[in-house]
């Protein structure tokens with residue numbers, strides 16, 4: 001089934017070229033089914049890239065998905081153009097009266113500052129409080145996961161001695177959980193962060209369950225027992241070249257950075273990287289959409 005997005009969104013053309021089933025609003029109105037309403041709080045500076053990456057994964061399911069893009073009203077972004085934001089984004093006061101079947105809170109390059117120094121922290125805490133009554137299931141990614149674990153459960157983040165940077169092997173901590181349905185016993189996912197959450201802090205919270213860990217990247221996937229909050233410390237949505245771009249960016253800035261681990265063929269940064277995590281990224285999003293959103297959300301909910 002297709003994904004419904006605005007007709008002029010740049011991601012539409014890219015996704016259509018990839019055979020991802022995209023339907024614009026005009027065509028979708030003629031269908032007599034209830035689509036899922038997903039709101040994406042996009043905290044990434046390069047919003048267009050994140051849109052394409054997330055829509056690619058949301059579009060790989062038999063469900064119609066209506067996407068609303070949300071940005072913080074209390075931060076003036078410098079990277080994404082105002083034109084793009086005005087055209088495709090809304091702000092919280094305009095949607096707080098609504099119910100959403102699912103929400104994604106993205107990562108953000110603010111992990112090295114205390115949460116309270118992030119310009120939109122107060123607004124984000126309002127939004128996270130609102131999800132308790134207005135969203136069926138929320139998927140938090142990278143810094144979004146750290147922020148959610150901190151706000152909802154008081155779990156802190158810690159600086160790492162060096163950046164956790166590469167594509168790591170993950171194992172499953174729990175069998176037969178719907179979010180991991182169809183997963184191999186070992187799967188790969190990129191991580192790219194300077195901070196970490198600790199397993200022992202999460203284990204002290206009875207409402208939380210650790211689903212997957214990586215040998216060198218620590219806790220990767222955590223869920224609340226009721227499935228209404230999911231926390232993902234990695235970046236399954238990243239493109240094949242995203243880690244390469246970040247590596248080259250930091251090298252050019254003269255920052256101390258090692259090549260991403262287990263990423264370039266033969267660990268040779270001159271060779272084009274391969275995407276070795278795509279299948280599980282797709283499976284994770286389909287499982288979330290199907291089992292945590294579609295199967296759980298009320299049919300009539302306004």
Ligand SMILES: CC(=O)SCCNC(=O)CCNC(=O)[C@H](O)C(C)(C)COP(=O)(O)OP(=O)(O)OC[C@H]1O[C@@H](n2cnc3c(N)ncnc32)[C@H](O)[C@@H]1OP(=O)(O)O
Pocket residue numbers: 043044045046075076077078079080106107108109110111117118119120141142143144192193194249
């Ligand atoms: C840990 C994770 O979640 S990983 C996900 C985040 N990763 C990424 O964003 C990777 C891509 N980002 C980048 O490569 C860089 O941020 C760039 C190239 C887009 C911009 O680089 P620079 O101009 O050097 O600026 P810098 O790296 O400080 O990033 C600025 C961004 O940080 C964020 N930021 C910095 N300080 C604050 C603050 N006090 N409060 C809120 N946001 C802040 C903002 O998002 C800001 O961009 P925006 O205003 O356009 O939204």
Ligand SMILES: N[C@@H](CCO)C(=O)O
Pocket residue numbers: 108109110111192193194246
């Ligand atoms: N993935 C991010 C980490 C910084 O928060 C980057 O490399 O830009």
